[in-house]
Amino acid sequence: MSDSTNHGAPSGHLGLDLKSVQFRKEREPQWQELERLMTTVEKQGLQGLSFEESLAFATLYRKALSSLSVARGISLDRGVQSYLEALAARAYSLMYTRPNRPGVATIDFFMRGLPRAVCAMWPSLLIAVLTFMLGAVFGFILYHEDLGWLNAIVGSDPFGGRGPDQSYATLRESIYDPGGLAERTQGWASFAISLMINNVGVALLAFSLGVAGAVPTLGLLFYNGLIIGLFYSVFHDKGLGLDIIAWLSIHGVTEISAIFLGGAAGIHVGRGILFPGRKSRAARLRENGRRAGEVAMGAVIMLIFAGIIEGYFRQAVNDLEWRLIIGWGLGAVVFAYFGTGGWWQALGRRNTP
Amino acid sequence: MTFDLQRIREGRSTEGIRRVLTPEGVEVEFALADRGQRLIAVLVDLSVQVFASLALFVLILIIWGVLFGTGLNGTEFFTVALGIVSFFFQFFYFLTMEVFWQGKTLGKHLMGLRVIGANGHPLSLSGLVARNFMRQVELFLPLIAGAGLVGPTSTLSSLVSLAWAFGLSAYIFFDADRRRLGDLLGGTIVVKQAAPVLLPDIAAGQQETRARFRFTTDQLETYGRFELQVLEGVLREDHRPDQEEIFARIVARICLKIGNQSEVAPEFHRDFLNDFYAAQRQHLEREALYGKRKDSKADSNGGP
Numbered sequence: 001m002s003d004s005t006n007h008g009a010p011s012g013h014l015g016l017d018l019k020s021v022q023f024r025k026e027r028e029p030q031w032q033e034l035e036r037l038m039t040t041v042e043k044q045g046l047q048g049l050s051f052e053e054s055l056a057f058a059t060l061y062r063k064a065l066s067s068l069s070v071a072r073g074i075s076l077d078r079g080v081q082s083y084l085e086a087l088a089a090r091a092y093s094l095m096y097t098r099p100n101r102p103g104v105a106t107i108d109f110f111m112r113g114l115p116r117a118v119c120a121m122w123p124s125l126l127i128a129v130l131t132f133m134l135g136a137v138f139g140f141i142l143y144h145e146d147l148g149w150l151n152a153i154v155g156s157d158p159f160g161g162r163g164p165d166q167s168y169a170t171l172r173e174s175i176y177d178p179g180g181l182a183e184r185t186q187g188w189a190s191f192a193i194s195l196m197i198n199n200v201g202v203a204l205l206a207f208s209l210g211v212a213g214a215v216p217t218l219g220l221l222f223y224n225g226l227i228i229g230l231f232y233s234v235f236h237d238k239g240l241g242l243d244i245i246a247w248l249s250i251h252g253v254t255e256i257s258a259i260f261l262g263g264a265a266g267i268h269v270g271r272g273i274l275f276p277g278r279k280s281r282a283a284r285l286r287e288n289g290r291r292a293g294e295v296a297m298g299a300v301i302m303l304i305f306a307g308i309i310e311g312y313f314r315q316a317v318n319d320l321e322w323r324l325i326i327g328w329g330l331g332a333v334v335f336a337y338f339g340t341g342g343w344w345q346a347l348g349r350r351n352t353p
Numbered sequence: 354m355t356f357d358l359q360r361i362r363e364g365r366s367t368e369g370i371r372r373v374l375t376p377e378g379v380e381v382e383f384a385l386a387d388r389g390q391r392l393i394a395v396l397v398d399l400s401v402q403v404f405a406s407l408a409l410f411v412l413i414l415i416i417w418g419v420l421f422g423t424g425l426n427g428t429e430f431f432t433v434a435l436g437i438v439s440f441f442f443q444f445f446y447f448l449t450m451e452v453f454w455q456g457k458t459l460g461k462h463l464m465g466l467r468v469i470g471a472n473g474h475p476l477s478l479s480g481l482v483a484r485n486f487m488r489q490v491e492l493f494l495p496l497i498a499g500a501g502l503v504g505p506t507s508t509l510s511s512l513v514s515l516a517w518a519f520g521l522s523a524y525i526f527f528d529a530d531r532r533r534l535g536d537l538l539g540g541t542i543v544v545k546q547a548a549p550v551l552l553p554d555i556a557a558g559q560q561e562t563r564a565r566f567r568f569t570t571d572q573l574e575t576y577g578r579f580e581l582q583v584l585e586g587v588l589r590e591d592h593r594p595d596q597e598e599i600f601a602r603i604v605a606r607i608c609l610k611i612g613n614q615s616e617v618a619p620e621f622h623r624d625f626l627n628d629f630y631a632a633q634r635q636h637l638e639r640e641a642l643y644g645k646r647k648d649s650k651a652d653s654n655g656g657p
Contacts, residue, residue, distance in 0.1 A: 017635070018556050018638060019642075020556070021556055024554055024557075025557075028551070035549065045453075065375065065377050065379040068379060068381075076581050076634050076637055077554060077555075077585065077634070078585055079551075079553075079554065079555075079585065080554070083551045084549075085382045085547075086549035088379070088381045089381050089544075089547035090548070090549060092373070093456070093467055093544070096375075096473075096476060102452050105478045109479075113479070189429065190429050190436065193432065193433055194436060197440050200444060204486050204489040205489055205490060207486055208487045209490055211537075211538070269538065286537070286538065286539070286540040288538075289538025289539060290477065290480050290482075290483050290539065292538070293482040293484075294479045294482065297486075300444065
């Protein structure tokens with residue numbers, strides 16, 4: 001048993017033939033090449049690679065994964081194993097942390113993803129619309145029940161001087177500005193921007209509050225409906241009902257639709273939490289969350305348009321018919337876009353061979 | 354995501370380590386980002402948002418001034434430029450960064466973090482959108498409510514909304530995978546970026562130079578995989594001040610265990626350990642070929 005102090009051992013090979021050393025020797029160049037490619041990708045993105053290099057990147061990534069599997073099975077060398085763990089993790093995050101071709105994905109999102117997502121969550125959308133409408137009706141009833149409600153809900157100077165105390169003439173002037181075009185549209189851009197920021201904030205809040213079981217989202221929708229109901233009542237009682245509808249329509253059709261979408265997104269998330277159905281709550285939440293995120297993005301884009309319309313056209317267009325035509329015309333476009341759920345795209349594909 | 358059974362078997366900590374099943378069917382190991390790191394990253398990003406939008410605003414003003422002179426209806430233009438810039442930075446800074454920079458923002462990059470898909474799903478555009486739009490309630494709502502507290506219109510309602518918003522943001526402290534609500538919705542986790550370092554193979558040197566010490570098969574039956582890896586750790590960390598003493602103790606211990614009667618001279622301690630490591634590893638590898646795995650010295654039958 002004591003042959004371990006064999007100082008004058010016969011020269012030549014000892015019979016040490018480690019498979020793991022050979023394994024590492026064979027594969028090390030591949031690992032190093034993968035590391036080199038990864039450095040390029042980190043710095044310049046996948047575009048930084050030539051065609052051959054990106055093919056090699058994918059192949060070497062798979063080889064690294066297979067090396068890792070082998071090493072986990074046989075390797076006794078912790079150095080190699082932890083290196084391969086880190087190598088595979090880094091390569092994985094570079095392979096899969098970039099949405100595939102963001103440009104194409106964006107176009108596809110607007111052509112198909114967004115309308116589909118909106119159609120797929122129609123129950124949530126319906127709930128959002130109904131809650132808002134309920135708020136509006138409630139506002140109208142409260143206003144006629146007791147004017148005190150107005151002050152209680154929106155304060156003493158509710159709509160920038162457009163209160164129930166104002167005369168017919170003043171109210172009419174506030175929506176049909178008698179000044180010239182240049183005078184009326186003075187300062188429209190800064191107005192549009194501040195509205196846009198505010199509205200986008202509200203829409204995203206409606207979406208993100210969905211995680212609290214959608215209750216705050218419903219509250220937000222109801223409250224916004226309530227305000228609209230009260231605002232309408234002020235004009236309605238002076239016989240300006242249709243005029244105020246036209247004035248609101250020109251931007252409001254787009255804007256309120258966008259708020260509906262934001263609200264629907266929030267409700268969809270809330271439904272995922274409250275009623276996960278057959279799937280696990282986490283899986284349902286992930287599924288609903290992504291879809292809701294898409295719809296919220298649609299709401300943001302719509303609000304950007306609505307802001308421009310509100311800032312400029314609301315002041316520039318001064319007669320009732322045109323306000324209605326532009327507003328509901330845009331509404332029809334929006335409805336056609338979302339309502340078809342991207343089917344028109346499938347139709348187009350069928351017709352082209 | 355699964356826990357690392359190997360780690361549990363070896364008694365190593367699984368805290369903050371998650372395995373993600375890749376589409377290729379191999380589980381890859383990730384270290385979750387610490388919550389503190391993520392907090393610092395988000396603070397960095399918030400300051401970038403503020404300073405970058407101010408810088409961009411000033412730049413636009415300078416360019417405008419150079420192009421059109423100063424006689425413009427100034428105030429309106431200022432508002433619009435500042436509005437557009439802050440609109441973009443508030444709502445799209447995080448999203449754009451993460452989409453075009455492989456799941457990183459500036460703050461995450463500085464802290465060495467990155468967003469990845471949680472269940473081996475590739476990171477999707479809609480997942481990133483959901484994840485970042487959630488910041489509206491997780492990040493900006495507490496900020497706004499907090500500002501309301503110190504502002505002129507400090508009210509009970511802003512205190513309530515602050516508490517409520519923090520309640521939602523606090524979710525991250527209760528999630529085992531350290532996800533915030535946005536991560537839950539987007540199906541993502543935030544991990545530390547792996548930095549692969551390939552250490553030299555200790556046994557590779559032994560294969561070329563002939564060994565000074567030799568061991569019999571019986572002697573190599575004593576130890577298993579675990580002890581081998583402990584020895585590997587000792588041999589790699591050889592810059593400690595009490596190196597000599599540690600080596601001497603280990604050599605004595607090994608000699609006792611494997612029944613080596615003869616004395617090993619102190620100057621050969623290192624060679625002895627290197628040779629023993631190589632021989633032991635070869636022995637275990639060979640046994641593994643025949644299906645006999647020995648995880649540790651307690652594993653008397655040579656594994657299952």
